[in-house]
Amino acid sequence: MSEPRSCVIAGGGPAGMIAGLLLARAGVDVVVLEKHEDFLRDFRGDTIHPSTLLLLDELGLMPRFQASVPHQRVQAARLPVADGGRVTMVDFSRLRHPYPYIAMAPQWDFLDLLAEAAAEESSFELRLGAEVTGLLWDGAAAEGSQHDDDGASSAAQVTGVTVRGPDGEEQIPALLTLAADGRTSRVREQAGLPAVTFPVPLDVWWFRLESSSRLGMAETVLPRFTGAYPILPIPRGDYVQAAMLIPKGADARLRARGIEVLREEVCAAVSECEEAAARLELEDVKLLDVRMDRLTRWWRRGMLCLGDAAHAMSPAGGVGVNLAVQDGVAAATLLAAPLRRGVITDADVAAVQRRRMPPTRLTQALQSQIHRQLEAMFSAGAPPEVPASVERLMRRVPQLSGLMPWVIGVGVRPEHAPAWARR
Numbered sequence: 001m002s003e004p005r006s007c008v009i010a011g012g013g014p015a016g017m018i019a020g021l022l023l024a025r026a027g028v029d030v031v032v033l034e035k036h037e038d039f040l041r042d043f044r045g046d047t048i049h050p051s052t053l054l055l056l057d058e059l060g061l062m063p064r065f066q067a068s069v070p071h072q073r074v075q076a077a078r079l080p081v082a083d084g085g086r087v088t089m090v091d092f093s094r095l096r097h098p099y100p101y102i103a104m105a106p107q108w109d110f111l112d113l114l115a116e117a118a119a120e121e122s123s124f125e126l127r128l129g130a131e132v133t134g135l136l137w138d139g140a141a142a143e144g145s146q147h148d149d150d151g152a153s154s155a156a157q158v159t160g161v162t163v164r165g166p167d168g169e170e171q172i173p174a175l176l177t178l179a180a181d182g183r184t185s186r187v188r189e190q191a192g193l194p195a196v197t198f199p200v201p202l203d204v205w206w207f208r209l210e211s212s213s214r215l216g217m218a219e220t221v222l223p224r225f226t227g228a229y230p231i232l233p234i235p236r237g238d239y240v241q242a243a244m245l246i247p248k249g250a251d252a253r254l255r256a257r258g259i260e261v262l263r264e265e266v267c268a269a270v271s272e273c274e275e276a277a278a279r280l281e282l283e284d285v286k287l288l289d290v291r292m293d294r295l296t297r298w299w300r301r302g303m304l305c306l307g308d309a310a311h312a313m314s315p316a317g318g319v320g321v322n323l324a325v326q327d328g329v330a331a332a333t334l335l336a337a338p339l340r341r342g343v344i345t346d347a348d349v350a351a352v353q354r355r356r357m358p359p360t361r362l363t364q365a366l367q368s369q370i371h372r373q374l375e376a377m378f379s380a381g382a383p384p385e386v387p388a389s390v391e392r393l394m395r396r397v398p399q400l401s402g403l404m405p406w407v408i409g410v411g412v413r414p415e416h417a418p419a420w421a422r423r
Contacts, residue, residue, distance in 0.1 A: 001171045005031050006339045008161055008174035010132040010187045012039070014107070015307030015324035015331075016180030017114040021059070022332030024124035025421040028339045031172065032124075033163055035131035035181075039108040039115070046104050046234050046241070047318035050092070050405075051414040052325050053099035058416060060423030061117055069113055071105035072235060076401075080225075080383060081391045089386065089394060092409060094402030102409065106236055107321065129166055132181060135190050135303070136160040136171060158191065158302035176344050177303040178331065180324070183291060185309035191300050197293040198368065200314055201375040203251060204288035205244040209233075209266070209276035224269035225383035229254075231269040240273055242266070243288075243315070247378045251287045290314055292364060298356075299349040306331055310353075311360045316370040317408050319363055329415035330355050336418070359413045366407065 007023055009016045012034030020032040048071070056062045065071075077090035092100045118124045138157040160173035179187035223230030223245065234241040244265075246254055254262075259282050266277040294311040298304060307324030331352045338348045377384050386394075394400055 001173065004160070004173040004175070005029050006174065006342075007031075007176045007178060007335075008033065008172050009178040009180055010161060011179070011181035011185075011307075011309070012036075012111065012115070012126065012128075013180055013182060013307060013324065014111070014114075014321050015309075015328040016178065017111055017118065017328075018055075018325050019178055019180065019306065019328035019332045020124060020126070021114055021118040021121070022329060022417070022421045023336055023339065024118055024121035026332070026336035026340065026418075027123055028336055029123045030125070032118075032126045033130040033132050033161070033172075034126065034128050037129045039111040041108065046107060046236075047321060048103040048105050048110060049319070049322040050095060050097050050099045050101070050409040051411055052322050053103060054097070055325065055329065055415070055417055057098065058422050059117070061113060064113055064117070065105075065110075069105050069109040071103040073101040074104055075101045079386050081386045082388060087386055087391045087394050088398065088401050090404045091398070091401035092405040094399065095405050095409065097410060100405075102318075104234060110321075127163075127165065131164050132161045132186060133164050133169075134162040135177065135187060136162065136173060138302075156301065158300055161187070175302070175342065176335065176339060176349075179303060179305040179309045180307050180328070181309055183293075183308040183312035185305065187303065188295070188305050188309045191303060191305075193295050193297050193300065193305065195293050195295045197291070198364065200290050200292050201248050201371050201378065202245050202314075203248055203290050204315060205242075205246055205251075205254075206286045206288050207242050207244075207280060207284050209240040209242055209270065209273040209280070210238070229265065230377075230383070231266065233270050233273070240270065240276070242270065242273075245374065248290070255282055255285075288315075292367065294360060294364060298353040299346070301346055302344065304331060304335075304349040304352055306352075310356075311364070313363070314367045314371065316367040316374075317363070319367075319408055322411075323360065323363060326359070326411065326413075326415045327352075327356050329417065332421070333415070333418045336420075355413070359411050362412055363408075 006029040009020050009032045012032050016032050020030050023030045056065050075092045076088055078086035079089050081087050115126055136159045138159050158177050161177055163170050179185050181187055223232045230245050232243040263277045263280055267274045291312045292314045298310045306327040313320040334351050338344050
């Protein structure tokens, strides 16, 4: 058994890494366990919103971000109207904010940046290739008692994790366990926390298109339409990562059409990648099973879920990374002092959920509205158009195009770096 730690974090994604960085800057002994050997993986989230950019600034990391993380700035989204033109529905430049744009940046570079900054703190440790396989419980918790429906009333207490790494199995005791291991969280599953699940009308086909052509900056935030199935092209330097939105459960049916149909659709939507589309094969296309759910309780005695482990988000709006970061900041801000004192209570971890639940609910409600529009588009088999009444309103009052950037880019409860974490 390893030496006890103040905090062990399962998962080295945005929530886990930002929480680890902030807790280390507070002097808390923290270890982040990431099951992969590095961060260089095919992430689905590339959008870094204004709230996260400002956080990087507060942490003293914006100069590093600008110098070392390749990114493109997206400021506007224009949607088609009936006469064939477009109207600006989203305009980040209208934000009264130090960073009035979305940065499209590879998530692995973003995580590397956080890892490098955290490694400068003596109380931080990152273990790569270390997979959390289970939870440790106190002696009074018989197997099965931890799987009741109400974590608050149970006497069971999480006291750390079991982990499998290069040197075999290991137990790491900890005062607090943070579950930041994503929507398929093993920690969340073993804790038996109750959740509500919401219906979603879409899945995503995810594939890569090699291209030396740069896509237009103004269009990177919007899907390209090929009839019923929009494609969102995400430029990543010398290639384009493509996300094709398809109806829920349609994977097998659409694959049965054959590769030539998909190639034609990609060519029609992303003409810059015509040569790459001609080389595309069905085995290159990965299915992202879209889910949206939310834990009704994020915590148990001695543990807390963050990010997708607490609330799996739809890709609609591209807000998943930023919500996860905000969760991590809130957790570190509220829990650093109790961890330094060496005592974590139920009230401490419950306070994090109480703070982060309202923005989670609001964001998922907004995503449900977007889902209804996508469902109508799938049913109609045609790209959506802005209603004439909305078009007239947006042209008459263009300031309205600044509302959505505030909701999705800043949020109703943006988190800021505490004074002790700023540089």
